[in-house]
Amino acid sequence: MTDIHPFVRAFREAAPYIHYLRGKTLVVCLDSALSDEAALPLLAADLNLLAALGVRLVLVYGLQRQVEDLCRQNGIGLAYHRERRITTEAVLQQVKQASGSVAADIQAALSLGFAHAPQPVKRLPVVCGNVLWARPLGVWDGVDMQYSGQVRKTDAVAVNRYLDGGSIVLVAPVGISPIGQLYSLSAYEAAQEIAVAVKAEKLLFLIEENGIFGQDGNICHTLNAQEAEEILRSGCLKNDTEQLLQAAVQALDGGVSRVQILSGRNNGDVLRELFTRHGAGTSLSRQAMTRIRTAQESDIPELAALLAPLEEQGILRRRDKAELERHIRRFFLLENDRQLYGCVALRTFADAPHIGELECLAVSREARDSGYGEQLLAHLLKEARRAGIQRLFALTTQTADWFAERGFQAASADELPFERQEIYRSNRRQSKVMVLDLSLQAA
Numbered sequence: 001m002t003d004i005h006p007f008v009r010a011f012r013e014a015a016p017y018i019h020y021l022r023g024k025t026l027v028v029c030l031d032s033a034l035s036d037e038a039a040l041p042l043l044a045a046d047l048n049l050l051a052a053l054g055v056r057l058v059l060v061y062g063l064q065r066q067v068e069d070l071c072r073q074n075g076i077g078l079a080y081h082r083e084r085r086i087t088t089e090a091v092l093q094q095v096k097q098a099s100g101s102v103a104a105d106i107q108a109a110l111s112l113g114f115a116h117a118p119q120p121v122k123r124l125p126v127v128c129g130n131v132l133w134a135r136p137l138g139v140w141d142g143v144d145m146q147y148s149g150q151v152r153k154t155d156a157v158a159v160n161r162y163l164d165g166g167s168i169v170l171v172a173p174v175g176i177s178p179i180g181q182l183y184s185l186s187a188y189e190a191a192q193e194i195a196v197a198v199k200a201e202k203l204l205f206l207i208e209e210n211g212i213f214g215q216d217g218n219i220c221h222t223l224n225a226q227e228a229e230e231i232l233r234s235g236c237l238k239n240d241t242e243q244l245l246q247a248a249v250q251a252l253d254g255g256v257s258r259v260q261i262l263s264g265r266n267n268g269d270v271l272r273e274l275f276t277r278h279g280a281g282t283s284l285s286r287q288a289m290t291r292i293r294t295a296q297e298s299d300i301p302e303l304a305a306l307l308a309p310l311e312e313q314g315i316l317r318r319r320d321k322a323e324l325e326r327h328i329r330r331f332f333l334l335e336n337d338r339q340l341y342g343c344v345a346l347r348t349f350a351d352a353p354h355i356g357e358l359e360c361l362a363v364s365r366e367a368r369d370s371g372y373g374e375q376l377l378a379h380l381l382k383e384a385r386r387a388g389i390q391r392l393f394a395l396t397t398q399t400a401d402w403f404a405e406r407g408f409q410a411a412s413a414d415e416l417p418f419e420r421q422e423i424y425r426s427n428r429r430q431s432k433v434m435v436l437d438l439s440l441q442a443a
Contacts, residue, residue, distance in 0.1 A: 134175025149183025
């Protein structure tokens with residue numbers, strides 16, 4: 001096979017994600033620091049691209065930095081309690097001014113469309129919707145938070161009507177009470193509440209940092225809700241990031257499938273996160289993103305594509321789709337974020353019920369250093385023990401050392417079940433036989 005051009009490989013990798021996200025609703029929360037001339041045009045171009053691919057977009061923008069700048073310029077003092085700004089009437093006027101200014105900048109950036117388009121592109125419609133009802137935070141510890149509020153209700157019907165009309169919905173972090181009073185809201189909370197109300201598939205927080213960092217100082221590429229809560233309890237996060245992560249967990253609790261936290265400064269990180277296997281930033285899910293499950297008939301095309309490169313290299317013997325269909329229930333598939341990364345199969349024998357064969361252990365090239373092979377092996381050993389298997393063997397031409405490092409011993413073909421000996425001697429692969437005695441190992 002000839003070498004594949006990098007663009008072709010990248011486009012093929014992106015295709016399943018493009019298909020999956022078409023028609024889905026994404027809520028994007030834009031940190032106030034990213035509404036500048038350096039970041040906004042690039043982010044707007046990527047959002048235009050998402051909309052062109054059929055993604056329904058709600059964009060919530062933050063105002064913290066703009067409000068603080070206006071207050072300094074106008075000599076208005078700022079006070080905080082529990083790390084939340086106390087919004088006085090004077091500060092509220094700056095919130096309204098900042099909201100209009102940032103909304104205008106975002107709409108202008110989104111109206112640029114695609115650079116270097118081969119033909120004129122229809123301008124993307126943007127709707128600035130009044131979709132948030134608010135209530136006051138009230139008095140905290142004897143401190144009146146005044147016009148700082150929280151989301152009372154989201155008008156999900158209006159949001160979906162705008163989205164159905166093909167518009168991006170632009171939402172400011174302000175809400176109105178039933179008596180007509182305006183309140184300043186947390187952009188993180190507003191985005192989280194909207195995402196839950198409209199049943200968004202994903203919620204993206206675009207910030208200046210590259211994601212969430214753990215206690216060890218390293219970025220957490222994936223987190224489930226329990227792991228995120230442990231980080232919150234550890235107290236290792238600064239306040240803004242703590243509020244952000246709390247909003248992410250609440251979104252997951254409310255039914256949002258995925259929450260992504262990533263940098264809006266890094267050109268293209270939004271596209272990397274949504275359309276590549278490795279992504280960018282921190283991805284959160286309610287449960288662990290990696291799982292191993294029994295294969296179904298509908299998995300055969302993806303399974304065949306996973307095995308094909310290894311079959312071409314002679315590492316695995318060729319299996320046509322008819323064979324895969326006959327034996328699909330032998331296979332266990334490892335998925336991460338719904339994408340197939342590895343497989344393994346367990347074969348049993350009627351004439352030797354205490355012996356099993358590990359077949360077709362494969363991990364995609366993109367995930368060779370992920371530890372997925374170890375996870376698949378551990379899962380298969382558990383399934384083998386559950387089936388009463390005491391000796392597990394594997395036939396291999398190129399990975400005998402890998403099996404040996406994990407406790408398998410070299411053996412003779414004479415030790416195979418009679419049914420398997422006949423097949424072994426009839427082919428020319430001359431595979432090495434590696435055997436693991438499960439009766440000697442702790443479960």
